[in-house]
Amino acid sequence: MLVRALIVLLIALNIGVAAWWIARPAPTATAEAALPLGVARLRLVDERADTGAASPAPTPAQAAAATPIDSGVAAPTAPRDPAAAPPVAEPAAAPAAAASEAAKPVEAALAAQAPAQCYSLGPFADAAAADAARTKLQPLAQKLVTRSQGAATAARGWRVYLPPAASRDAAQATAQRIRAAGFDDLFVMGEGADANGIALGRFRNEDSARKRAASLSQAGFPAQVQALGETSAATWIDVAATAADGDALRRAAGAQRWRSLSCSAMG
Numbered sequence: 001m002l003v004r005a006l007i008v009l010l011i012a013l014n015i016g017v018a019a020w021w022i023a024r025p026a027p028t029a030t031a032e033a034a035l036p037l038g039v040a041r042l043r044l045v046d047e048r049a050d051t052g053a054a055s056p057a058p059t060p061a062q063a064a065a066a067t068p069i070d071s072g073v074a075a076p077t078a079p080r081d082p083a084a085a086p087p088v089a090e091p092a093a094a095p096a097a098a099a100s101e102a103a104k105p106v107e108a109a110l111a112a113q114a115p116a117q118c119y120s121l122g123p124f125a126d127a128a129a130a131d132a133a134r135t136k137l138q139p140l141a142q143k144l145v146t147r148s149q150g151a152a153t154a155a156r157g158w159r160v161y162l163p164p165a166a167s168r169d170a171a172q173a174t175a176q177r178i179r180a181a182g183f184d185d186l187f188v189m190g191e192g193a194d195a196n197g198i199a200l201g202r203f204r205n206e207d208s209a210r211k212r213a214a215s216l217s218q219a220g221f222p223a224q225v226q227a228l229g230e231t232s233a234a235t236w237i238d239v240a241a242t243a244a245d246g247d248a249l250r251r252a253a254g255a256q257r258w259r260s261l262s263c264s265a266m267g
Helices: 001-021 046-051 060-066 092-113 127-137 168-180 205-217 248-255
Strands: 117-126 143-149 158-163 199-205 224-228 232-243 258-262
Touching: 092 127, 117 127, 117 248, 127 232, 127 248, 158 205, 168 199, 199 205, 199 232, 205 224, 232 248
Parallel strands: none
Antiparallel strands: 117 232, 117 258, 143 232, 158 199, 158 224
């Protein structure tokens, strides 16, 4: 009995709820809340998907707020992309180059007004070496004069020798080895510029001296031949210049020495 009574009660409740749902009044439309100026209404995703629904027309207050007002103040510009390269100002190279070009004639004029200095460069072994030096000096000099100093003389004889050794003992040891190889007529020089050198003979003609030196060289002793009493005229170049000193001219010409010279002596 109790179960039947519960079933009847549930059926009656369901019938009552259904009747209330059918008889309920239609829902009234709620007025939209007023939004601040310049703020758009929030729309749901399903409202955006509904293409049939029209967007509400903006109110006069919203249209006035959306209309830009010319207040005389420039609108803020969009921020610049930090990855973009900053503008690079062109260097003022043209004025500097123009100033440098304008200064060149002035420097040339000052150099031309400076008094010339004269130097003598040399000695050069022969005319070919002097001509090569003149070619190198031509851009640096205002005037060049080639001259010979001294007079050439014939050789009075020839000598065969070994240059000075590092010590007296080393020279003596070399002399013993030369004697052991079958050569005589030698001695170790003990003084002068050739001290510790080995004299290997003197000859009247060059051919005999050359033969002696060749036989010593074949035995392992690099003998040298030198003329005795022979002198040759030395070649010098006199230079007048304003842009270089004596040592710079000497290096340019490949000369051994330089010395100051009176410009009046150049003629």
